[in-house]
Amino acid sequence: MTEQSQTHxxxxxxxxxxxxxxxxxxxxxxxxxxxxPENYLTMINxxxxxxxxxxxxxDHLKLxxxxxxxxxxx
Amino acid sequence: xxxxxxxxxxxxxxxxxxHKLALCADHFPEWIVNQTERFIKKYRMFTRDDRVLVAxxxxxxxxxxxxxxxxxxxxxxxxxxxxxxxxxFGYSDESREMCEAFAxxxxxxxxxxxxxxxxxxxxxxxxxxxxxxGKGKPCSVCxxxxxxEMNRIAHDLGYNVLATGHNLDxxxxxxxxxxxxxxxxxxxxxxxxxxxxEGFARKVKPFCRFxxxxxxxxxxxxxxxxxxxxxxxxxxxxxxxxxxxLNKLEADKPGAKLHFYLAFLKAREELFAHWREExxxxxxxxxxxxxxxxPGLCTxxxxxxxxxxxxxxLAQPLAFHLNAVPNA
Ligand code: SF4
Ligand SMILES: [Zn+2]
Ligand SMILES: [Zn+2]
Numbered sequence: 001m002t003e004q005s006q007t008h009x010x011x012x013x014x015x016x017x018x019x020x021x022x023x024x025x026x027x028x029x030x031x032x033x034x035x036x037p038e039n040y041l042t043m044i045n046x047x048x049x050x051x052x053x054x055x056x057x058x059d060h061l062k063l064x065x066x067x068x069x070x071x072x073x074x
Numbered sequence: 075x076x077x078x079x080x081x082x083x084x085x086x087x088x089x090x091x092x093h094k095l096a097l098c099a100d101h102f103p104e105w106i107v108n109q110t111e112r113f114i115k116k117y118r119m120f121t122r123d124d125r126v127l128v129a130x131x132x133x134x135x136x137x138x139x140x141x142x143x144x145x146x147x148x149x150x151x152x153x154x155x156x157x158x159x160x161x162x163f164g165y166s167d168e169s170r171e172m173c174e175a176f177a178x179x180x181x182x183x184x185x186x187x188x189x190x191x192x193x194x195x196x197x198x199x200x201x202x203x204x205x206x207x208g209k210g211k212p213c214s215v216c217x218x219x220x221x222x223e224m225n226r227i228a229h230d231l232g233y234n235v236l237a238t239g240h241n242l243d244x245x246x247x248x249x250x251x252x253x254x255x256x257x258x259x260x261x262x263x264x265x266x267x268x269x270x271x272e273g274f275a276r277k278v279k280p281f282c283r284f285x286x287x288x289x290x291x292x293x294x295x296x297x298x299x300x301x302x303x304x305x306x307x308x309x310x311x312x313x314x315x316x317x318x319x320l321n322k323l324e325a326d327k328p329g330a331k332l333h334f335y336l337a338f339l340k341a342r343e344e345l346f347a348h349w350r351e352e353x354x355x356x357x358x359x360x361x362x363x364x365x366x367x368x369p370g371l372c373t374x375x376x377x378x379x380x381x382x383x384x385x386x387x388l389a390q391p392l393a394f395h396l397n398a399v400p401n402a
Contacts, residue, residue, distance in 0.1 A: 038321035041290055048294055050086040053076040066290040067317050069308035
């Protein structure tokens with residue numbers, strides 16, 4: 001990862017990245033980005049957290065996609 | 075302040091809105107293990123006398139299931155089928171490595187590996203291209219090969235139960251699809267347990283009541299490394315489309331998915347209490363002996379070139395732990 005802003009929150013999802021304002025919960029951030037919170041787990045600075053956790057400046061919010069596809073027969 | 079665990083004061087790693095239950099990194103895996111035991115008993119899946127084979131793909135669900143069943147003290151081993159799928163990032167190699175790494179950390183269990191290209195001379199995508207079954211997507215050939223080989227290996231190695239890691243999201247996606255199309259026969263057969271039939275192992279889904287986010291959380295909290303990338307052919311699959319659709323509903327109405335599934339299981343008992351499968355006469359396949367509806371070769375053996383067919387009877391999976399080969 002490139003250097004991280006100390007005033008914003010870095011949000012990553014696979015190869016995508018965003019910088020957002022701090023002070024919101026992980027759930028609100030996902031909703032603002034147009035993502036459905038049901039589809040992701042949230043890690044803040046490497047720790048798995050429940051998505052009501054609020055983000056502080058300099059935090060890294062990593063979104064982990066949980067939906068897997070493939071055939072039902074798998 | 076982050077939400078706290080219901081059972082202690084530590085921060086929750088997950089909030090399960092459908093159960094109004096938030097749990098921490100210690101209490102959540104404990105809850106998963108206890109609930110799994112409850113479902114195994116409730117749906118009469120198996121007991122500690124049964125020999126259970128878990129189909130492992132290297133993904134979160136199947137490895138988490140193997141882990142939970144080991145913790146519960148069941149007689150359980152893993153089966154990995156190497157499909158020969160690359161997708162530009164070595165999907166099959168990576169998924170096999172995940173299964174081997176898990177097995178290496180659990181010397182009490184055995185990982186059986188059957189490599190399809192090494193055994194039958196062709197990868198799944200190659201078989202699909204040759205037979206043109208499935209038109210561009212190898213999933214139908216893949217499903218057919220997996221069903222046949224899992225059943226064969228369970229039988230050959232003396233496992234009477236085949237367990238898969240299907241979670242509630244998998245189940246409701248299929249249920250939704252079958253309901254949209256009113257596939258009555260499929261609906262009648264969709265259940266946490268499919269009883270053993272002539273020549274077929276019992277099939278069970280001990281995770282059928284867990285949301286996908288719960289099995290993923292379990293894997294992460296337990297430090298289980300799993301393949302995060304999908305099989306390249308899964309992209310654009312209708313299952314994913316339906317899962318996203320149902321998650322939109324879930325976001326607005328927490329518990330909608332769970333309710334859909336549990337209400338279905340209840341309705342199913344009434345609706346299909348007198349349901350009789352159309353009696354199809356089964357014949358043993360001329361080549362492999364597995365039951366098949368038409369006399370002659372089964373669909374799997376028909377898929378193979380003639381000179382490869384004799385290999386079906388001889389193919390043995392490799393055991394990862396050589397000291398623990400069952401029936402050896
Ligand atoms: S997505 Fe298709 S090809 Fe890939 S493992 Fe599943 S069924 Fe097989
Ligand atoms: Zn706790
Ligand atoms: Zn056959």
